[in-house]
Amino acid sequence: MNRRKLIALSAVFVTAVAALLISSQTVLVSARNGGARGQNGDREEPPPPFYNPYPTGILPADLNSEIARVLREVDNIEFEALAQLRALPSPTLTNQPPILAHTGQRLNVLLGKVMNFDKNISPFKDRACGFCHMPYVGFSGPIPSVNLTMVAYPGSFQFRAGKRTAQRYTYSPSFPVLNYNETQAAFFGGNFWDSRATGYKLGSPDEEQAQGPPVDTQEHMLPDTACIAFRLQTAVYKPFFIEVWGDAIDTIKFPHNTEEICGTPGGASVFGTNTMPIKLSSADRSIANDVYDHWAQSIDQYETSPDVSAFSSKFDAFLHDPATNPLTADEMAGYNLFRGKANCNSCHLDGRSTAPTPATGTAPNGEDTGAAADTRPVFTCFGSANLGLPLNPRDAIYYQDKPDFFGFTANPFGFGFRDLGLGAFLRSGPGSWASPNDTWTQFAPTSDGQMQTSSARNVALVPPQCPTTEAPGPYFQKEFFHNGYIKSLKQLVHFYNTRDVFAFQFNVTSGHCPTGTTEKVDCWPMPEVPNNIDMTIGKLGLSDTEENQIVAFLQTLSDGFTRPYPDINTFTGMCTTCNPATDPNCSSSRQGNNFLIPTPSPLPPCASVICGVAPLPGPKPIP
C-alpha cells in the first residue's frame, strides 16, 4: 500500500469515526432548548440546558433532526392555513341570535386549524398541537423513531416527555360527555386515554381535551392558561379570532412580566403550586378564561370538520354503495371476522347488528339483521377497557425521576409508576386531572387499568409514500395502544387473538421472555394492571391468515379513499424498510423487537401515592 493510499484510507477512517461520534452524540451536543427564543429579541439569557435523564438508547439518535423536520412541516401547514384564512370571504353578521352567515363555519374551522399549528403556544415557541398530531398519520405521533423508542413525545422544554401515545384527533369530537351508566355499571365518553377531559363544563370532551396539552407540564408547558390569550394578542391571525369571538381579548392588560412567566415551563419550582402566576384583574382573568374556552371551541370545530374527521374511507364508500365499491375478498373476510369470530365490533361498533353466520370457529353465530346500518359508525362504544397490556419499559416517563433545570420532576416514582388509566383519574391521582364528580370515586377499583376504546378508524392511516404500517415496507412506523407497546397492526390483532394462549404471559415482564420464545409472537408478558382485565378477548381462535384479513379490513378504515385527505402530503421524512433475508425482525409479527429492552427485575412495587390511595385497587393489590 503506498503512502498516498494510506493517507487517503486514514482520512476516510478518521472521518467515519468522527461522523459516528458526532451522530452518537447528536442528542447530547446539539440539543439546546429555546432555539426560537431570542429571535424576536424577547430573551437575553442563554437557553436552559436540555433535560436528559435517559439511559443511552431511550432517546432515538435522530431525535433532533426529526423534531426539526416536524417543526418545518408544522410551519408549512400553518402557512397554508393562514393563506386559506386570508382567501376566505368574510362572513356576514346577521340574524337574531347573531350568526356569522355564509362563511362563518369555515372561518371557525380554519381559525382552529391555524391555532392548532401555531408553535407560539409554548414557552419556547417550539411546540404546536400539531407537533404530536400530524394529518398524515390520522393526527397521531409523526416521528417513527419516537414511536419505536420513547413512546411519548418531547415537549417544549426538551426532553421532558409525557407518558402515553398521542391519540388520533379523528372522530374524537364524537365522544359524549363522560357519564356513568348505572344500568351498565360502566363509564362512557370523555376524551384522553383516561377520559379525564369529561366535558363537564363546556359540554364537549373534545374541547376540554384541547385545553389540556397547552398547560401540560410535559407538552406545551405553558404555566398559566392566560398565556394563550397573551400569545394570541400578538398572533398574526388575531383579526380572525376577533371576527369569530369578539375583541375582548384586546382589553386584557397583561403585567410587564407576562412574557417572562409564559416563557417559563409549567411545573418550574419558581411557581410553587400557583397555577395562575400572571397577576390579572378579576375582569381580565374572566376574559382570559373565555379566550381559553374559545381556543378550545375553535380547535374542536377543526377536528369535527371534514378536514380531520372526513368519513372518506374505502369502508365508507362500501357502506354507501357496496356494489360499486366492493371490498376485496380478504377485506370482506376481515370484516366478517371483525364482526363475527373475532368479535371486535362488540366494542368497536361498526353500525351493523351482527355477522353472517360463520361456518366454523368459536364465533357467535347470528342472523344479519343489520339492514339499517349506521352510515357513519365511528367504531367505538365510547367505553373503556383494560386489555392487559404489559408495562412498556421504553416509555420515557419511567426515567424522568430527577429534577430538571427548572426544578420539576415529572415522575418521582421511576419504575414505581403504574398507569391505572381511568382508575387514576377517578381518584384524581398523579398524572391525571382532578375529577369533577366525587360520586365517581367509588368506581375507581373497577376501573383500574381501563383505557379508552379508540375509534378503529384511521388506525392504519399513513402518508402516501409509506403505504403501510407493516414491515418489511416501505412502511411508516406507528405505535399502538396507550403505551405504544404494540408496533404493528399484525401484532395488535395477534395480541387480541393470543394474549391468553401462551403460557409465559403470566410471570414475565417485557424483555424477559424465555429462551426459545419470541416476545409478541409466542410470549406475551404479564399485564401491567392485573385487575379488571377484559376477557372478551385473549383467545379468539383466529388463524394467521384470519389475523391478516382483519388487518386488511382495518386498512379500509383509513380516510382519503373517496377524496384526498387534507394535508396528507405534508410528510417530508423517510419511510422505513428492512430486509427479511438479513433481519429476523423484519416482519409485521416481530417489527420493533430489535428495540425491546428488559424491564427492571425485580420491578419496584407500585408507588403508594398511586396504588395506596382509597378506594384501594382490588380485589387484589397491584404489584
Next chain:
Amino acid sequence: MNRLLPTLAITVLTGGLLLSNPISAQFVPSAKKAAHVRILKGPELESATENLTIIRWTSDNPGGSPEHFGVVHYGTDPKNLSQTAKSHIRLNPTHSYTVFRVRMDNLKPRTRYYYTVDSMEPNGRSDGVTSPIKTFTTP
C-alpha cells in the same frame, strides 16, 4: 428568572360557560333479555398455570346489558363453593351465543377445585344459568 416570585393565586374563576356543542348520542345497544340461558358448551378449563386459571364456556346470548360478567363459584369442597371469581366481557348484542371466560388468580398449586358457573349483569342480576359442578386440579 429570579424576578419571578411566586404570586398569590387569583381565586376568581369565571364560569366561562359558553356555547355547548351538540354531541352525538351515545350508542350502546342493548338486546332483549333472554328468558332462559342455556350452556351450549363447557364449562371447561381453558388453561392453567401456576399463577392463573381460565374457565371457559359458551351459552345462549343472555341479552340485556352489553356489559356482562362471567362468574365462577368455586372451592375445594364440592358442597361449599364459597369463593367467587368474575371477569368482564362485552356482549355482542345480536349474536346468538356468547363465550364467557373467567380468570382465577392465585389458586393453590396441585389442588383439586370444584366449581359452577353463571353470568350476570353489572348490577349483579344473575342470568340464571344452570351449571353442573365441574372439577379441575391446578398444576
